[in-house]
Amino acid sequence: MYSIGDAAKATNLxxxxxxxxxxxxxxxxxxxxxxxxRLYSDKEINKLIFTRRARSFGFSVQECRELLxxxxxxxRSSRDVKAIALHRIAEIEEKLVELxxxxxxxxxxxxxxxxxxxxxxPIINGLAK
Amino acid sequence: MYSIGDAAKATNLxxxxxxxxxxxxxxxxxxxxxxxxRLYSDKEINKLIFTRRARSFGFSVQECRELLxxxxxxxRSSRDVKAIALHRIAEIEEKLVELxxxxxxxxxxxxxxxxxxxxxxPIINGLAK
DNA sequence: GTAAGGCTTCCAGTTACTGGAAGGTCAAGA
DNA sequence: TCTTGACCTTCCAGTAACTGGAAGCCTTAC
Numbered sequence: 001m002y003s004i005g006d007a008a009k010a011t012n013l014x015x016x017x018x019x020x021x022x023x024x025x026x027x028x029x030x031x032x033x034x035x036x037x038r039l040y041s042d043k044e045i046n047k048l049i050f051t052r053r054a055r056s057f058g059f060s061v062q063e064c065r066e067l068l069x070x071x072x073x074x075x076r077s078s079r080d081v082k083a084i085a086l087h088r089i090a091e092i093e094e095k096l097v098e099l100x101x102x103x104x105x106x107x108x109x110x111x112x113x114x115x116x117x118x119x120x121x122p123i124i125n126g127l128a129k
Numbered sequence: 130m131y132s133i134g135d136a137a138k139a140t141n142l143x144x145x146x147x148x149x150x151x152x153x154x155x156x157x158x159x160x161x162x163x164x165x166x167r168l169y170s171d172k173e174i175n176k177l178i179f180t181r182r183a184r185s186f187g188f189s190v191q192e193c194r195e196l197l198x199x200x201x202x203x204x205r206s207s208r209d210v211k212a213i214a215l216h217r218i219a220e221i222e223e224k225l226v227e228l229x230x231x232x233x234x235x236x237x238x239x240x241x242x243x244x245x246x247x248x249x250x251p252i253i254n255g256l257a258k
Numbered sequence: 259g260t261a262a263g264g265c266t267t268c269c270a271g272t273t274a275c276t277g278g279a280a281g282g283t284c285a286a287g288a
Numbered sequence: 289t290c291t292t293g294a295c296c297t298t299c300c301a302g303t304a305a306c307t308g309g310a311a312g313c314c315t316t317a318c
Binding site: 003004005019033035036038 | 294295296297298
């Protein structure tokens with residue numbers, strides 16, 4: 001059994017975040033000491049690590065909730081999980097396209113800007129359109 | 130002179146957002162009617178459009194504040210603007226790298242997942258590591 | 259005159275935490 | 289045994305940038 005601080009170290013999450021996940025019933029502590037300290041078992045540690053990784057993959061807390069549900073439920077079909085993942089991938093691809101064009105447009109503006117003391121600036125002009 | 134609703138239409142921003150920008154002193158209305166309705170002149174309309182575009186480029190509201198300041202101030206140097214833009218570009222490039230690796234990892238997981246009724250799912254396993 | 263729609267302010271909620279205050283608990287050293 | 293520092297608790301507030309909704313004027317068209 002881990003205290004919340006040890007759980008935080010083991011999962012590489014801030015203590016505050018572990019407590020927060022407990023508060024929102026995402027990953028609850030498996031129990032409490034008689035003095036009210038949270039206790040985490042290996043099972044919860046794994047769920048916390050799973051959650052940290054899913055979050056770092058850009059899954060929302062709500063999606064983590066669904067994934068944890070599937071993760072917990074040994075009888076779940078991989079179809080459900082794949083659907084969630086594909087949805088995420090599509091979002092990432094959209095974001096990539098968006099960021100690429102942003103990058104190109106902004107780079108173009110910056111390239112044509114002399115970056116000196118003169119007030120005439122293509123970036124400002126480009127943004128004002 | 131535009132009412133807030135007309136300003137919203139002219140700038141393609143939600144009315145709520147225009148009011149919000151006024152509240153946080155980003156782009157204030159140029160005046161009020163005797164009944165207290167906000168009034169926007171062409172100058173403010175341009176500042177709102179400028180802001181919308183800068184925001185869509187990923188500049189934070191705080192950065193917009195600085196840019197609007199430079200935009201307003203005819204004596205500003207293009208160096209200041211370029212510095213802000215280059216900073217933004219660097220951030221975008223970081224984000225692109227991050228998203229690319231995210232995409233590849235997640236795609237790899239999804240590809241190896243059969244997506245059927247069987248419970249064995251490489252995505253879940255990959256996230257649990 | 260009245261009904262629809264626009265405007266006002268103010269308050270609350272969103273997402274996923276993060277920081278801090280006030281106070282109880284625990285383990286180690288003097 | 290006392291004390292000190294680290295760790296734990298709850299609760300409240302703040303972050304960014306809006307967004308939604310309520311209550312209540314104002315305006316415009318029929």
